[in-house]
Amino acid sequence: MTIASREDLQRARLDADREMKKQDVRVLVCAGTGCVASGSEAVYEEFRNQLEGREGISLSFAPHEHTKVAAVCHTGCQGICEIGPLVRIQSGDQVIQYVKVQPSDVSAIIMRTILHGEVIDHLLYHQQAQYVSPDDIPFIAKQTRVVLSNCGKYEPDSLSEYIYSGGFSALEKALFDMTPQQVIEEVSNSGLRGRGGAGFPTGRKWSQVARQKDPVRYVVCNGDEGDPGAFMDGSVMEGDPYKMIEGMMIAAYAVGAQEGYIYVRAEYPLSVARLREAIRNLEEAGLLGSNILGSSYSFRLHINRGAGAFVCGEGSALTASIEGKRGMPRVKPPRTVEHGLWARPTVLNNVETYANVPRIITDGAGWFRSIGSENSPGTKTFSLTGAIQNTGLIEVPMGTTMRQIIYDIGGGIKDGGTFKAVQIGGPSGGCLTEKELDVGLDFESVKKYDAIIGSGGMVVLNQSSCMVEVARFFMGFTQRESCGKCTPCREGTKRMLEILQKIVDGRGEMSDLDELEDLAQMVRSMSLCGLGKSAPLPVISTLHQFRDEYVEHIVDKRCRAHVCAKLRRFIIDPDKCVGCGKCARNCPAGAIIGAKKMPHKIVTDACIRCGSCQENCAFDAIYIEY
Amino acid sequence: MLEQSCYDLADRCIAKHGAKPSSLIPVMEDIQDELRYLPGELLSYVAEKIGVSEAEAYGVATFYENFSFEPKGKFEIKCCDGTACHVKKGIAVIEALQKELGLGKDKHTTDDMLFTLETVSCLGACGLAPTMMVNGKVHPRMTPDSAVALVRELRGEES
Numbered sequence: 001m002t003i004a005s006r007e008d009l010q011r012a013r014l015d016a017d018r019e020m021k022k023q024d025v026r027v028l029v030c031a032g033t034g035c036v037a038s039g040s041e042a043v044y045e046e047f048r049n050q051l052e053g054r055e056g057i058s059l060s061f062a063p064h065e066h067t068k069v070a071a072v073c074h075t076g077c078q079g080i081c082e083i084g085p086l087v088r089i090q091s092g093d094q095v096i097q098y099v100k101v102q103p104s105d106v107s108a109i110i111m112r113t114i115l116h117g118e119v120i121d122h123l124l125y126h127q128q129a130q131y132v133s134p135d136d137i138p139f140i141a142k143q144t145r146v147v148l149s150n151c152g153k154y155e156p157d158s159l160s161e162y163i164y165s166g167g168f169s170a171l172e173k174a175l176f177d178m179t180p181q182q183v184i185e186e187v188s189n190s191g192l193r194g195r196g197g198a199g200f201p202t203g204r205k206w207s208q209v210a211r212q213k214d215p216v217r218y219v220v221c222n223g224d225e226g227d228p229g230a231f232m233d234g235s236v237m238e239g240d241p242y243k244m245i246e247g248m249m250i251a252a253y254a255v256g257a258q259e260g261y262i263y264v265r266a267e268y269p270l271s272v273a274r275l276r277e278a279i280r281n282l283e284e285a286g287l288l289g290s291n292i293l294g295s296s297y298s299f300r301l302h303i304n305r306g307a308g309a310f311v312c313g314e315g316s317a318l319t320a321s322i323e324g325k326r327g328m329p330r331v332k333p334p335r336t337v338e339h340g341l342w343a344r345p346t347v348l349n350n351v352e353t354y355a356n357v358p359r360i361i362t363d364g365a366g367w368f369r370s371i372g373s374e375n376s377p378g379t380k381t382f383s384l385t386g387a388i389q390n391t392g393l394i395e396v397p398m399g400t401t402m403r404q405i406i407y408d409i410g411g412g413i414k415d416g417g418t419f420k421a422v423q424i425g426g427p428s429g430g431c432l433t434e435k436e437l438d439v440g441l442d443f444e445s446v447k448k449y450d451a452i453i454g455s456g457g458m459v460v461l462n463q464s465s466c467m468v469e470v471a472r473f474f475m476g477f478t479q480r481e482s483c484g485k486c487t488p489c490r491e492g493t494k495r496m497l498e499i500l501q502k503i504v505d506g507r508g509e510m511s512d513l514d515e516l517e518d519l520a521q522m523v524r525s526m527s528l529c530g531l532g533k534s535a536p537l538p539v540i541s542t543l544h545q546f547r548d549e550y551v552e553h554i555v556d557k558r559c560r561a562h563v564c565a566k567l568r569r570f571i572i573d574p575d576k577c578v579g580c581g582k583c584a585r586n587c588p589a590g591a592i593i594g595a596k597k598m599p600h601k602i603v604t605d606a607c608i609r610c611g612s613c614q615e616n617c618a619f620d621a622i623y624i625e626y
Numbered sequence: 627m628l629e630q631s632c633y634d635l636a637d638r639c640i641a642k643h644g645a646k647p648s649s650l651i652p653v654m655e656d657i658q659d660e661l662r663y664l665p666g667e668l669l670s671y672v673a674e675k676i677g678v679s680e681a682e683a684y685g686v687a688t689f690y691e692n693f694s695f696e697p698k699g700k701f702e703i704k705c706c707d708g709t710a711c712h713v714k715k716g717i718a719v720i721e722a723l724q725k726e727l728g729l730g731k732d733k734h735t736t737d738d739m740l741f742t743l744e745t746v747s748c749l750g751a752c753g754l755a756p757t758m759m760v761n762g763k764v765h766p767r768m769t770p771d772s773a774v775a776l777v778r779e780l781r782g783e784e785s
Binding site: 036037038080081228229231268304305307309324385426459461470477481483 | 648649689691704709749755759762766
């Protein structure tokens with residue numbers, strides 16, 4: 001299928017429409033990373049195998065009217081990863097959501113649901129009530145899906161399905177009905193802000209690139225979603241690659257760029273594969289290349305795979321990496337808009353930002369502004385994980401409160417646990433506690449609490465998470481990922497990590513807390529790039545919100561969450577100990593005393609808390625106290 | 627000395643990405659995808675072919691976590707210690723595997739070249755934490771027991 005003109009695109013739309021109308025039933029199997037991990041590929045294959053050549057069903061066309069045409073499709077992330085593999089059966093407007101589908105369920109689904117329109121109760125989603133349609137499930141019903149609108153409905157690889165969903169009407173409108181300047185104005189007016197974390201106004205960035213003198217400009221997409229605990233951008237790339245690419249194409253038109261790069265994180269093989277397939281299809285159709293849709297606009301797109309360096313999420317490090325160099329940030333200014341990839345003016349936005357663009361062009365800035373909050377219009381995707389009932393991928397209007405997210409969408413804390421905090425913004429973010437549950441989340445509001453929206457990782461913590469250990473965990477991460485170029489970050493994070501390690505190991509002193517604060521301020525204000533500048537945030541935030549836990553670790557040598565192994569106390573139960581002496585023989589510290597055949601005792605001061613006594617005890621006589 | 631086929635592979639990768647300095651990372655990635663490690667000699671060879679100095683190529687290869695100068699085991703296990711996996715006790719899974727395979731902080735590959743165990747910072751399947759990846763396939767909701775069982779199963783298939 002070649003789409004070389006506006007007329008061709010209109011024809012492709014009619015074709016896609018006709019193709020879709022032929023399908024009586026659509027079997028939509030989630031092929032997001034989560035469901036693939038849960039085994040959705042086997043379910044997909046089983047559907048194809050069983051439907052192939054089955055009487056009364058055809059996978060392509062209907063030879064006579066009694067035959068049902070069924071399409072078996074992959075889809076992007078349907079959201080509720082926790083209960084995958086997820087399968088939707090769509091027939092006309094009716095959609096049934098099945099959860100935890102196994103290959104052995106396939107024949108029943110075909111027989112009862114596809115052929116006879118029956119709903120199979122035990123495969124439905126249950127939580128308090130039973131839900132048939134995905135749109136009724138509170139987890140989904142309470143979201144506003146703009147960026148993720150196609151995820152769960154269409155085949156990510158299929159250009160025709162993307163066109164059916166309204167794809168490329170934004171590009172068409174931009175190319176034929178708008179000047180580049182008008183496109184920039186529309187995006188500026190929409191108030192769209194960078195979804196990668198910093199929240200810089202996208203329209204302003206574009207206009208800065210557009211007014212550079214250098215005629216060669218680049219458009220780059222940051223798909224190096226490195227925050228541990230975040231998978232939103234990965235889900236967009238693998239679930240709806242065309243939408244993000246269309247956003248990039250519109251950006252390129254607006255700023256006059258002819259070439260673009262997508263930098264994808266190495267750990268996302270599925271995203272790379274889907275983007276490659278999408279680019280191949282677009283090139284084949286002529287939607288990427290020269291004179292797109294017969295206009296004078298040309299655009300080519302390349303994919304670069306990251307190689308495992310978190311710092312490459314920083315703009316200048318990312319462009320250095322595409323150039324084949326070590327991904328180390330440089331001093332700014334000049335900024336990326338003036339001096340980016342190959343020292344040319346460059347638009348660098350993240351995946352979700354680009355994916356927001358098509359809808360802004362088709363529906364207008366006013367529509368976009370009608371969602372979200374005054375200063376941060378639109379929606380935001382979050383990956384909701386941790387100690388929560390429904391983990392998964394969500395999209396909500398900016399300004400939604402944490403309480404709505406955790407309790408209405410997330411279904412509350414898992415297994416009746418108690419909410420302790422939610423960590424947002426990953427290693428550059430902070431924690432919100434019970435007190436902040438009703439704060440509407442947007443770029444400005446959470447800053448007051450030493451947190452950031454960041455890219456959108458949201459990890460819910462319950463009473464079994466130790467906040468000091470969480471701070472140590474993030475500091476360990478940023479310290480490992482510090483590129484080493486500037487001293488405040490390289491040395492500062494190392495010293496901070498050492499202090500945190502000391503505290504979780506039970507060797508902390510009260511003066512450590514002041515030192516931590518001092519170092520945090522130093523690293524925050526003096527580091528070269530965003531990685532260092534934000535690295536102390538988890539420490540600052542936990543120190544402010546959970547100072548008592550730090551003090552407990554230091555003064556009482558106690559970890560209330562029972563996490564810090566070095567603060568455990570091993571105790572021998574004299575009623576169970578038979579005095580065999582095995583523990584004493586195996587103790588590397590010689591900390592166990594006792595006469596033969598008499599109950600033994602552990603000398604707490606000498607104990608190094610390794611647990612070898614407990615492992616070696618055949619009588620289950622050694623227990624842990626915190 | 628490396629086999630000629632390795633140099634042929636390098637030539638193919640260079641031809642695919644172009645003999646220019648910016649191809650360094652994609653060429654190294656493709657070589658590593660194929661050989662499961664990056665032989666030092668091949669890096670020098672590639673550097674010369676695409677016009678970067680050996681030192682610079684070495685600098686790039688050591689900067690990025692994913693390049694390895696040491697051969698990796700047949701099964702490359704990446705255990706996730708991202709935030710979601712961490713708070714769901716992913717460390718216990720890593721420790722169980724280290725114990726089972728006799729590996730640790732300084733030793734990542736078993737002597738029989740069957741397993742390489744690495745810790746990574748996020749596999750992007752946080753909803754199903756704790757996770758691990760074996761040769762590109764993500765395994766969800768691991769426990770120390772299920773991880774050890776999986777390794778034993780893989781080992782069984784081999785013998």
